[in-house]
Amino acid sequence: MAVKIEEKNNLTVCYIDGEIDINTSPDIKKAFEKLIAKKVPKIVINLAKVTYVDSSGLATLVEILKNMRTYGGRMRLTNMAHKIKSLFEITKLEKLFEIIEDEAEAITTFI
Amino acid sequence: MDTEKEVIISARNVVKKFGERAVLNGITLDIYRGETFVIMGGSGCGKSTFLRHLIGALKPDSGKVSVLGKDLSGLDEDALDAVKKKIGMCFQSAALFDSMTVGENVSLPLREHTKLDRSVIDIVVKMKLEMVGLRGFEDLMPSQLSGGMRKRVGLARAIVMDPEIIFYDEPTAGLDPIVAGVIDKLILDLSKKLSITSVVVTHDMKSVFSIADRVAMLYEGRVLEVGESDTVKNSKNPMVRQFIAGSPDGPIKFFQQKDDYLEQLIK
Numbered sequence: 001m002a003v004k005i006e007e008k009n010n011l012t013v014c015y016i017d018g019e020i021d022i023n024t025s026p027d028i029k030k031a032f033e034k035l036i037a038k039k040v041p042k043i044v045i046n047l048a049k050v051t052y053v054d055s056s057g058l059a060t061l062v063e064i065l066k067n068m069r070t071y072g073g074r075m076r077l078t079n080m081a082h083k084i085k086s087l088f089e090i091t092k093l094e095k096l097f098e099i100i101e102d103e104a105e106a107i108t109t110f111i
Numbered sequence: 112m113d114t115e116k117e118v119i120i121s122a123r124n125v126v127k128k129f130g131e132r133a134v135l136n137g138i139t140l141d142i143y144r145g146e147t148f149v150i151m152g153g154s155g156c157g158k159s160t161f162l163r164h165l166i167g168a169l170k171p172d173s174g175k176v177s178v179l180g181k182d183l184s185g186l187d188e189d190a191l192d193a194v195k196k197k198i199g200m201c202f203q204s205a206a207l208f209d210s211m212t213v214g215e216n217v218s219l220p221l222r223e224h225t226k227l228d229r230s231v232i233d234i235v236v237k238m239k240l241e242m243v244g245l246r247g248f249e250d251l252m253p254s255q256l257s258g259g260m261r262k263r264v265g266l267a268r269a270i271v272m273d274p275e276i277i278f279y280d281e282p283t284a285g286l287d288p289i290v291a292g293v294i295d296k297l298i299l300d301l302s303k304k305l306s307i308t309s310v311v312v313t314h315d316m317k318s319v320f321s322i323a324d325r326v327a328m329l330y331e332g333r334v335l336e337v338g339e340s341d342t343v344k345n346s347k348n349p350m351v352r353q354f355i356a357g358s359p360d361g362p363i364k365f366f367q368q369k370d371d372y373l374e375q376l377i378k
Binding site: 022056058059 | 221224225226227228230231232234235238239241242271272273304305
């Protein structure tokens, strides 16, 4: 698993590569804690290269969102594989997150 | 049966003796990924003993049990633990720790086996309790719950590590018919939604045919019949028919002493 962070159009775009599971979730949380400490206002997380998300991975994304909301920050998830999107639906999390089909759209419409 | 289905559990000629008494007499079965497989049979037929072989709690005297592609007999403790992390177990008694809250019971496997932060674990627990209809019950003690609720907490704990297989031991035993129906529905929902393979040991006939994709009936430590739920339900085998009907009369004898009673008394 790897997290790559880029700045695009005054937005922070994060690319996660690999699995978000019990083993990798703590590292993902740490990577985002740095952004949260800086109170980054808008984060787009591109999940195109995420092959698997387990419950701890979902909970980690919820935790990141929760922490961002404490300072009014917003997060968007993009490029989710169908299998992963259905996981968000089963756990009713699709209504909690802003899930956008692709990164470009998420960036241009992120007001 | 669809030949493309992936075998996730396989038992080959599993024999187990307790002392002189053979409890499993050569069980051969395949269970496929994603199906709900019910093992039924009367008390003492060997179904619980067989289940304990599938979770690695017992080793066969001869024969082989493979789970998730691993032969359990050949695994050292660490390798067996790795397999066990991928399976969930729902016990007959719910097996909750009475001194812990519902939330602590559900989170126990995560606290023991992972390095997740407490805040993340708390969110996972909420998600799992939501799945079994008990969100908001985190701070209650098991003693404050009904039998059905305790079972649901046990179920939430069984799925907390996202298992690939869940084993249920008599999940509806001791529950009233409505609560038993709720548990059956939960087993089905979780199996389908989460694509979990479910292996259910039960003698609750109503439960068997409402949840099973396939059914195996064990008798005297052997597989008497195995097949699709409807096939077994309409079986012509008189033993299977007697068991399903719950009839005291038939080929299955409930008193099977081999020695003569009077001879045994004066022996």
